[in-house]
Amino acid sequence: xxxxxxxxxxxxxxxxxxxxxxxxxxxxxxxxxxxxxxxxxxxxxxxxxxxxxxxxxxxxxxxxxxxxxxxxxxxxxxxxxxxxxxxxxxxxxxxxxxxxxxxxxxxxxxxxxxxx
Amino acid sequence: xxxxxxxxxxxxxxxxxxxxxxxxxxxxxxxxxxxxxxxxxxxxxxxxxxxxxxxxxxxxxxxxxxxxxxxxxxxxxxxxxxxxxxxxxxxxxxxxxxxxxxxxxxxxxxxxxxxxxxxxxxxxxxxxxxxxxxxxxxxxxxxxxxxxxxxxxxxxxxxxxxxxxxxxxxxxxxxxxxxxxxxxxxxxxxxxxxxxxxxxxxxxxxxxxxxxxxxxxxxxxxxxxxxxxxxxxxxxxxxxxxxxxxxxxxxxxxxxxxxxxxxxxxxxxxxxxxxxxxxxxxxxxxxxxxxxxxxxxxxxxxxxxxxxxxxxxxxxxxxxxxxxxxxxxxxxxxxxxxxxxxxxxxxxxxxxxxxxxxxxxxxxxxxxxxxxxxxx
Numbered sequence: 007x008x009x010x011x012x013x014x015x016x017x018x019x020x021x022x023x024x025x026x027x028x029x030x031x032x033x034x035x036x037x038x039x040x041x042x043x044x045x046x047x048x049x050x051x052x053x054x055x056x057x058x059x060x061x062x063x064x065x066x067x068x069x070x071x072x073x074x075x076x077x078x079x080x081x082x083x084x085x086x087x088x089x090x091x092x093x094x095x096x097x098x099x100x101x102x103x104x105x106x107x108x109x110x111x112x113x114x115x116x117x118x119x120x121x122x
Numbered sequence: 123x124x125x126x127x128x129x130x131x132x133x134x135x136x137x138x139x140x141x142x143x144x145x146x147x148x149x150x151x152x153x154x155x156x157x158x159x160x161x162x163x164x165x166x167x168x169x170x171x172x173x174x175x176x177x178x179x180x181x182x183x184x185x186x187x188x189x190x191x192x193x194x195x196x197x198x199x200x201x202x203x204x205x206x207x208x209x210x211x212x213x214x215x216x217x218x219x220x221x222x223x224x225x226x227x228x229x230x231x232x233x234x235x236x237x238x239x240x241x242x243x244x245x246x247x248x249x250x251x252x253x254x255x256x257x258x259x260x261x262x263x264x265x266x267x268x269x270x271x272x273x274x275x276x277x278x279x280x281x282x283x284x285x286x287x288x289x290x291x292x293x294x295x296x297x298x299x300x301x302x303x304x305x306x307x308x309x310x311x312x313x314x315x316x317x318x319x320x321x322x323x324x325x326x327x328x329x330x331x332x333x334x335x336x337x338x339x340x341x342x343x344x345x346x347x348x349x350x351x352x353x354x355x356x357x358x359x360x361x362x363x364x365x366x367x368x369x370x371x372x373x374x375x376x377x378x379x380x381x382x383x384x385x386x387x388x389x390x391x392x393x394x395x396x397x398x399x400x401x402x403x404x405x406x407x408x409x410x411x412x413x414x415x416x417x418x419x420x421x422x423x424x425x426x427x428x429x430x431x432x433x434x435x436x437x438x439x440x441x442x443x444x445x446x447x448x449x450x451x452x453x454x455x456x457x458x459x460x461x462x463x464x465x466x467x468x469x470x471x472x473x474x475x476x477x478x479x480x481x482x483x484x485x486x487x488x489x490x491x492x493x494x495x496x497x498x
Binding site for chain 1 (some may be wrong): 192194209369464465469
């Protein structure tokens with residue numbers, strides 16, 4: 007396993023997902039009140055970019071519901087395309103058994119690191 | 123080309139031609155109200171609302187989303203559609219009615235429904251179609267009223283922005299019957315295919331025993347059921363013998379029904395050929411047999427928009443499905459934007475069994491051949 011630095015803590019706004027590339031691997035990084043989480047950035051259902059969980063709809067004329075969700079308290083995200091929910095710690099959707107890869111992520115000296 | 127690839131669609135989608143054959147305009151009836159010309163109808167609508175759903179299943183129970191039908195947004199003008207088009211790598215968009223219009227075939231008040239259809243078509247002509255940006259639409263037909271269908275064809279069929287006609291399959295009259303002869307003739311004269319989308323949602327899934335427990339079961343069973351019923355009627359009542367080049371596009375029924383209808387129809391036609399003589403269209407024309415085997419009509423005249431593509435985890439089974447459906451001849455790519463059940467073109471790029479030429483047929487070739495993408 008190799009530890010990779012992905013950026014300074016301040017680069018990653020809290021409460022939403024961020025797309026990072028680590029050694030050719032596309033990862034969705036989440037900075038939440040409950041901690042830092044990193045999962046593969048492709049939903050196992052139909053490859054949606056999971057870092058967009060909780061993002062706004064593509065076109066809307068008034069504030070609308072968002073696509074997918076980021077739930078810091080439950081430590082889950084829901085896919086922005088089809089709302090499939092994943093546990094950020096286990097990577098699992100408990101209804102279908104579909105899994106997304108998870109990676110160890112930690113903060114050291116003000117930088118965010120992922121163990122790949 | 124928009125270089126913002128935040129949706130992370132396969133990069134090759136942006137350089138290959140893609141036609142989306144099921145892009146929904148999530149218009150509410152109130153939004154087309156400015157296009158209603160009859161004062162009495164306007165007053166009725168303002169006082170009492172528009173005919174709509176009844177006994178509807180609640181899609182909001184099926185998915186944890188506050189708004190599943192506008193999950194990805196709401197694009198109801200040419201500019202908004204163009205924005206989405208760039209994001210998804212689409213080259214042509216065929217705009218079709220949104221969920222507020224699905225239940226019209228089952229709703230009451232023909233006068234109101236006809237006026238709403240006219241207003242929708244006027245809105246689409248005014249606000250949506252833009253051939254220069256590849257934005258076309260289907261012409262909504264008031265299928266509960268064949269005479270009114272002819273009025274819509276007279277008014278709009280020559281407008282370049284309408285590339286096909288639109289109806290709904292569901293728990294209501296099938297569209298291949300002889301009462302639609304003049305409508306089908308009109309469509310053939312204008313070289314417009316007929317696209318059929320699931321509709322009549324309010325009364326769907328309510329079988330006699332009321333045993334459907336979920337919207338989920340209804341979508342799995344009822345949509346292909348009503349789609350197949352329409353396809354079979356078109357085949358066996360002689361529509362494709364009368365109009366050999368007529369195109370019938372089935373939207374959102376999935377794909378697996380294609381070989382079922384094709385080959386089961388052949389088998390049963392061989393066993394019971396005399397049945398078709400009693401179709402009024404066949405009887406009155408003195409036809410005692412079809413000109414071709416049923417499967418030939420299914421593979422030559424009928425098309426399936428691909429969303430929701432339901433693929434096995436086993437690649438061999440996916441390949442088998444594509445082969446048995448004759449996908450390169452019958453499939454037309456679709457997204458179902460903006461509904462929560464959206465498909466992107468990525469599933470086509472992940473198939474080792476599909477050549478670039480195969481993919482081209484599904485992404486755009488079949489739709490470009492069948493729909494009438496006239497320039498203004």
